[in-house]
Amino acid sequence: MDLFEAMRCTPTSRRFSDEPVATEAIEAALENARFAPSGGNRQGWRVVVVRDGGLRAKLAELYLPRWRAYTELTGAAQMLADPGSFDPVRVRMVRRADEYAERLAEVPVHLVIGVQLSDLAVTDADLPRTSIVGGASIYPFVQNLLLALRGEGLAAAMTTLLVPAEAEVRELLAIPDDVAVAAHVGVGHPAEPWPTKLARKPVAEFAFAERYGEPLA
């Protein structure tokens, strides 16, 4: 598919059909995603492809309480309880995310993405703020994977709520201690048509000319 179309129309899909996902399609997506950049080209990504129903159910059990806690923390729980008082677009998203959390065990393929910690050069580790550089060597791979899955006609949702459950996820999937859990990607065939336009801010709101805040055009 066209590169720009893929970049602009790869949504977070939270509803999947029952159509089985071919192993070849997952392998083809991984085959393309591996061309992502990483610091020093260390390619520290590790992926566990989970299809087993028992393991998917256990991952879902770890996910759901963290989703519930997140909804309390962010006010999303309030949105679900009193939808009439909130922006309908946000309510729709939160409802779908809630449904996704409730039905995660049914999502046909779970990709648990890890990163080998020794492959990360975290150049902002000593700054007095939250470090973000470590993620720069794994999340380009995850985005490549989402696009590659889209290219295979597969829908996907990336989430990070299993990261706080890293110890349990490691134990469940035999992931070694020196591999950090970075993301979970639920994959399946889409139950709905692909969107033609994702809701995003215009360039003028985030890109500047020469000095922060100066209009680009």
Ligand SMILES: Cc1cc2nc3c(=O)[nH]c(=O)nc-3n(C[C@H](O)[C@H](O)[C@H](O)COP(=O)(O)O)c2cc1C
């Ligand atoms: C770091 C990260 C964490 C996310 N966590 C969740 C999550 O916990 N649950 C969920 O349903 N979606 C999650 N998402 C998906 C976002 O909600 C989604 O990217 C955003 O709403 C835009 O959706 P769209 O691409 O379909 O427009 C996450 C996305 C990212 C990049």
